[in-house]
Amino acid sequence: MNLSDIEVDSVTKRFGDIVAVDSVSINVARGELFGLLGPNGAGKSTLTKMLCGIMSPTSGAIKVGGYNIHKNPMKVKELLGVVPQDIVLYDYLNARENLAFFGKLYGLSGDKLRNRTEELLKITQLDEKAVKRHISTYSGGMKRRVNIAVALLHEPQVMLLDEPTVGLDPKNKLALWKIIKTLHKEGKTIVLTTHMMDEAEELCNQVAIMDKGNIIALGNPRQLIKKVKMENTITVVPTKITPKLMEVVKKVSGVKKSYKAYDENEKIETLKIITERAEDILPDIVSGISSVGIKILSVELSRVTLEDVFILLTGRSLTEEEEQS
């Protein structure tokens, strides 16, 4: 039997009439890298706050490392390492001083604190000059690495990473993924909250997709993709995306779903078309787009992603959700 490090049992959180988390149940096994996915407002942050113990559920129970979070809050806090979404460090302290301060909060002192601080400074890959500078002078990537190091001070068994790569450039994002993979290899149980499906696919061996306070899909990313029985996605980059264009594409026979998406790496708007027979319908798509006087800059056939799974389950894209929120 797999030992569970996190057990969320029928947890609900209400704010007045609004149900932010609706009877959610999750089990995260020891050593698992678990992804909590969903758009803004899906309930991820509320669930994360309840897992940290800074918010109480309206009903249901949460256990971390076998301890009930409300009966043994201090014990749970010692087991948990939390990396908040925002950079939560003291700007006027340097990296070493920040680590020393938070280390003291976790009960470290003397040589133990000094040794652990130096160990973690190595992980942050900051040179001695940078270590002595105030955090306010650091780049986004440097701050993120120190932000993670703080959560590792007390060598926690369970880690909650809340959108740890938000706002990072691709190079720093990859560097952070490497750190997360290393932690996973070391046997830590990790819950990764993200709205970036590629990140979840790359890192997680289990994911839960949340929408409007509910878990709408739960399982291994590959299995989830297989479940939706789709073969591929056509990604078109036209000169512009108009409502008329969307209408034409939607009417092409064999198109299961089509939507606008934003490519964060290329910083361009794309048109995604989900279909079971991409090669067959591609000529019709191209001629349809041409018929409304719009040029095509590029066309790409790709495999189904977790984002496509989300769209299939909810009828909406993550990008649309973020624009609305």
Place this chain on the structure above:
Amino acid sequence: MKPKRTIHQVFAIAKTDFLGITRNRTAIFFTLLFPLFFLIIIGFTFGSQSTGETSRIHAGIVNLDEKMVDVNGTVSQNNTIGDAFVQALKDTNFTVYEYGAYGDKDSNGTAAYDISRGQIKIAIVIPENFTEALSFQYIDSLGMPIPTKIKLDLYTDPSDPTGSIIAQQSILGFISGFIKHYQEIAINQLPESFQDYAEVLANPVTISTSEADVSGRQLRWIDYLVPGTLGLVLLWSGLNHASVAIAGERTKGTFQRMVIAPVSPITVLAGKVISCLAIVYLSAIIMLATGILLFQANLYWNIPAIVLSIFLGALSSIGIGLIISSLAKNVEAADAITVLISVPLQFFIGAFFPLSIMPEPAQIFGEALPFTKLVYAMQDIMTKNLPFEAVIPEILYMSISGVILFTLGIITYRLSLKRL
């Protein structure tokens, strides 16, 4: 919870909070140096003056005594006593401006013109027959002197009632002294047997006024001002810092990170309160050192009473600060609320101006503030050298208000934890 670990946590939080002030220039200015700024400005402006200083009173004098007048059918021009009056006024250290005429507000170079421009607060007009009347030059057909009263006209500035009242009272005091001197000369002219009667008739009651000995030495304004500025320390260093202490951490997210760690919210609060107290005491030391080194303030030292009074006063300011910090949505809102409260309050605590010159509702409001009680206690101990027993009423008032406000602060703080 292990006590040793909790103590380490409290002091780690206090130290980090304290560094947040000392490593931030804006925070240093508003938390530690802003009260000092007031002390320096006011100390340099008024600090060296004693309570009887008159040079700040600007008086205008229109001496018409030098003009020619008709006395007993002949033209007389005698201005001896008028000139003596002007000289005495100058010798009494008023700042005196002389004019040829009272004039009107539109005639440049006249006393009325300068009153309307605030150049002088009061104008005295000496009549043309001042010397002739006071030296009994008016005589009847038998050659006997005709008693002739003279009238001095005083004009004050209605746009500055407080300044005018002070100037008027000072000038009336001077005139009273001048008349007394004149009476002595006149009585000495009488036959010796009448002099004692005349003396009693002229001065049936004599008044002796002198400053009471409240401290055993001559006091200057700065000796009152420096202990009074400790009330400002509570407002600017105590209230100001306490109000942003929790709100600032909440806005940055560090508060959430602290309570995610195995740290109880009360431990966080204890660290913050220790840091606030350290800042209040540091600011108090800076103020007192500046008062002594820069303005040579002459103070008495009852260290335990001073430390205790500041502590009790600080409980109130930290309590109010905690309430603001817990209720404010973010640090900017907390900052704005604090400025709205502390800027007007500093004028009601009796640090700069005595409450007695204020309207009655303002006096009642000022007297109710715990910061005013600290100002009174500090002036009693450090300026007047009164024993501790003399400030027990203030100590009790600050203790009660401190406990109430601090408890309210803790309650609001605990309620705010639900908003994390």
